[in-house]
Amino acid sequence: MKTTKANTGLLSRRQFVATSGAAALGAVVAAPLIRPSATWAANSDTLKVGLVGCGGRGSGAALNALMADENVVLTALGDAFKDRIDGCLKNLGKNAKVGARVRVQPDHCFVGLDAYRKVIDSGVDVVLLASPPGFRPEHLKAAVAAGKHIFTEKPMATDAPGVRAVQAAAEEARRRRLSLVSGFCWRYNLAERAGFQQVHDGAVGEVRTVYSTYNTGTLWSRPRQPGWTDLEYQVRNWYYYTWLSGDHLVEQAVHSIDKMIWAMKDEPPARATAHGGRQVRVEPDFGHIYDHFAVVYEWASGAKGFLFCRQQDNCSNDNSDTILGARGVARVLGFRGPPEIKGEKNWRYEGPRPDMYQVEHNELFASIRAGRPMNDGTWMTNTTLMAIMGRMAAYTGQTITWEQALNSKENLAPALDWNGKLPTPPVAMPGKTPFV
Numbered sequence: 001m002k003t004t005k006a007n008t009g010l011l012s013r014r015q016f017v018a019t020s021g022a023a024a025l026g027a028v029v030a031a032p033l034i035r036p037s038a039t040w041a042a043n044s045d046t047l048k049v050g051l052v053g054c055g056g057r058g059s060g061a062a063l064n065a066l067m068a069d070e071n072v073v074l075t076a077l078g079d080a081f082k083d084r085i086d087g088c089l090k091n092l093g094k095n096a097k098v099g100a101r102v103r104v105q106p107d108h109c110f111v112g113l114d115a116y117r118k119v120i121d122s123g124v125d126v127v128l129l130a131s132p133p134g135f136r137p138e139h140l141k142a143a144v145a146a147g148k149h150i151f152t153e154k155p156m157a158t159d160a161p162g163v164r165a166v167q168a169a170a171e172e173a174r175r176r177r178l179s180l181v182s183g184f185c186w187r188y189n190l191a192e193r194a195g196f197q198q199v200h201d202g203a204v205g206e207v208r209t210v211y212s213t214y215n216t217g218t219l220w221s222r223p224r225q226p227g228w229t230d231l232e233y234q235v236r237n238w239y240y241y242t243w244l245s246g247d248h249l250v251e252q253a254v255h256s257i258d259k260m261i262w263a264m265k266d267e268p269p270a271r272a273t274a275h276g277g278r279q280v281r282v283e284p285d286f287g288h289i290y291d292h293f294a295v296v297y298e299w300a301s302g303a304k305g306f307l308f309c310r311q312q313d314n315c316s317n318d319n320s321d322t323i324l325g326a327r328g329v330a331r332v333l334g335f336r337g338p339p340e341i342k343g344e345k346n347w348r349y350e351g352p353r354p355d356m357y358q359v360e361h362n363e364l365f366a367s368i369r370a371g372r373p374m375n376d377g378t379w380m381t382n383t384t385l386m387a388i389m390g391r392m393a394a395y396t397g398q399t400i401t402w403e404q405a406l407n408s409k410e411n412l413a414p415a416l417d418w419n420g421k422l423p424t425p426p427v428a429m430p431g432k433t434p435f436v
């Protein structure tokens, strides 16, 4: 990786956040409307798709986009690293169902931290955002400013300035009638949708407690290769750096947090208190993130949410949600099966169960064609902030309110210098790490 900050023209996240307030939003507002989605309804134009972040999920999202609508072609790829683009292109190109619609010319393969801009400016109609979440606010803001429809993977940010930037971008997408669909995939799972609808319709009575787990094993790490600078090492191992992933509470257990706030009809909790630490996964290969968290969320009504998550090997695993109401209990079993309710009337989902990742894209492309924009902006940013709030509570050892979390000034992004030193930040210490 020879790219330097000087020749990418990249704004560091620090600079980006500094310019992403009212002035920057004004610039977006002043921009002309670019092909409002309503125009798609009247024709059968081919929709061109560009992918930013060509790893595992990005490649999967591109496949889902191509499967969603037979008049979709993939025309641009962007990634920090060329080998990831090559791998993605090879895999998608040989796919029997969609390979013929993978039409990415070599001059539409963009490498570097500014690749997202080149993908967005390459003439695409829809952008899929699947880089590490620390870059998401910058990518999302640029995609909205350019008038693109968007699928964005979760989480939406790793710090509160990032969440605020995404909130502003989502609002702007709404104003410009652009579709904005998030990768909080359980919201697109028909079984979960039906189960949460039951809960919202009162099948368990007033919700008093939600207990959620995301207890699982450790994940990958990528050993340092000769020639990798500190920044390349961290971006390649993005999972283990809070500025990039948000920690595993924000990156992975955010799915459980999403179901918890969904059970509460998307009302944000009033405050969070949390424990956490780094007990087993302590080697430098794993950056500075924790390997376990326990968070208690409290709502104004007195309802509580208990969230346990860990990434430790050889332990009992579970990924489920139990919603306790005044008159019954809902069990949300995720990958283990459809939700079931025991209450005044027992219920179990018996309907169809299509792949939720495919449903995300089916609904996105149908909304674009119909000129009926979708916008997941409000809840996708609330879910992300709820996860960040839990991390703040665990890292500092303090009880953190929703307002504190939302207004936090903590900007995690370092200056992005490909060749400079980028030390691993210290492991957060409850009682010592300050709330910022």
Ligand SMILES: NC(=O)c1ccc[n+]([C@@H]2O[C@H](COP(=O)([O-])OP(=O)(O)OC[C@H]3O[C@@H](n4cnc5c(N)ncnc54)[C@H](O)[C@@H]3O)[C@@H](O)[C@H]2O)c1
Binding pocket: 052, 053, 054, 055, 056, 057, 058, 078, 079, 080, 081, 084, 112, 113, 115, 116, 130, 131, 132, 133, 135, 153, 154, 155, 183, 184, 185, 235, 251
């Ligand atoms: N919804 C889900 O169930 C689900 C599942 C897996 C991953 N995800 C999310 O998808 C995202 C990607 O995860 P993944 O598993 O594909 O990781 P990955 O490491 O396989 O892929 C990430 C890719 O982004 C590239 N990248 C890094 N910085 C970039 C930048 N600034 N611009 C462009 N590309 C950049 C990396 O080189 C890599 O190829 C994450 O936000 C993750 O949380 C969601």
